[in-house]
Amino acid sequence: MFTMDRIQGVSFLITVHFMGEEAPVFHVESVALESRDCLQNSIDIGDKTYVISISDDPKSSISIKILDKLTQTWVVPTVLGAHPTPTKSHAAILVNSEKILIIEKGVALNDFIWFLEVDTPFVKQQCKIKGTEVVAWSKGVISEGHMPIVISGPSGVGKGTLIAKLMKEFPSKFGFSVSHTTRSPREKEIDGIHYHFTERSKMEQEISEGKFLEFAHVHGNLYGTSIEAVESVSDQGKRCILDIDVQGARSVRASSLEAIFIFVCPPSFEELEKRLRARGTETEEQIQKRLKNARAELDQSNSLGLFDHLLINGGLEACYENLKKLLSLDDGHEDSNDSLIKDGKAIACYSILSKTNSEILLQSETNEVEKGTANLLSLDLSSLSGGVLTRTFDQ
């Protein structure tokens, strides 16, 4: 049976402080830290205590037990998601009432930050579906530069064309989230590459099993993004691109996947119709349906807090350049943490130094300075709750 993997997409910004540069800022308002690097950590949230222990079972690296303090009963929850790499020592700290941050020691540098989701919307939904206590692992992704990108816009506006250009120019940086759909393949579409073409009943079954991050009825068919589709892109160390409709974008916004949301607009409705017809992939009836839906999607593009960027696809080259600009790909910009992330072989040895409402500060315990890696890492907690991104309107 398919086991559900959680998305490695709960991302947060990390500021890297190098020794010998700015003196580190210590926060007077830091909470007293109860976290220790050890085999077992326990975290209190409301009436529950979450006990996080190194497991004897080699299949699950860390085991979770929950103590209900009112009834003094223990529950072993259903644990969803790809588990952290087995390790000998970890530290845990409460981020907020929804998530516990786990810092693993002695694992690859790109694999040491994990969240145990205990009461996120995703976990609440899964509790309802399964009728049991549920917790879910999600992996911390370092920096906004690795956040998945959600691209929406009316049918025929050029989303697929823009994505294809991006993937062609940056094949090792981006990976496409292959959606499932119940629509029939077009002439040149390949199963598993453009879509996973599937039967409605099979897809509905998998949706009910919680295997989908989002799904929507679009132009008379069912479309959806499986958790595995996003997970398999991040497993390749690539930034995931999702081409989904506005309903799907809304669902992703409400999920625990931190992403950048871009809406692509046509220069005019007439031009949209022209492109849709010129593509020649739909019947007249389907074109009419897609144009009708396009009006509704365009109306929703301004929904408060939904899209971070609106891109107008007038001239293709100009629009593509704007897309690259807003993804900081135009100026040789290299993410400040890339040196840290690329070195998957380096071993993490960070402990939790301080926590405020807005950040958690980690300190390296080894002398990483000579190796050129970070001595202090600041985890920006504001981006854990949706990340306020600047709203740009590109022409």
Ligand SMILES: Nc1ncnc2c1ncn2[C@@H]1O[C@H](COP(=O)(O)OP(=O)(O)OP(=O)(O)O)[C@@H](O)[C@H]1O
């Ligand atoms: N800027 C542009 N100027 C003119 N034609 C364009 C432009 N961008 C894309 N096109 C053309 O418009 C048609 C629709 O583009 P595309 O298939 O990429 O749209 P889409 O938004 O992915 O549609 P759908 O949501 O239906 O998959 C294609 O034939 C493409 O070559």
Ligand SMILES: Nc1nc2c(ncn2[C@@H]2O[C@H](COP(=O)(O)O)[C@@H](O)[C@H]2O)c(=O)[nH]1
């Ligand atoms: N909500 C979702 N929408 C999706 C997904 N995959 C594609 N789409 C959107 O569907 C329309 C039509 O696509 P087409 O390939 O039939 O032309 C388009 O707007 C896509 O963005 C998905 O997984 N979820």
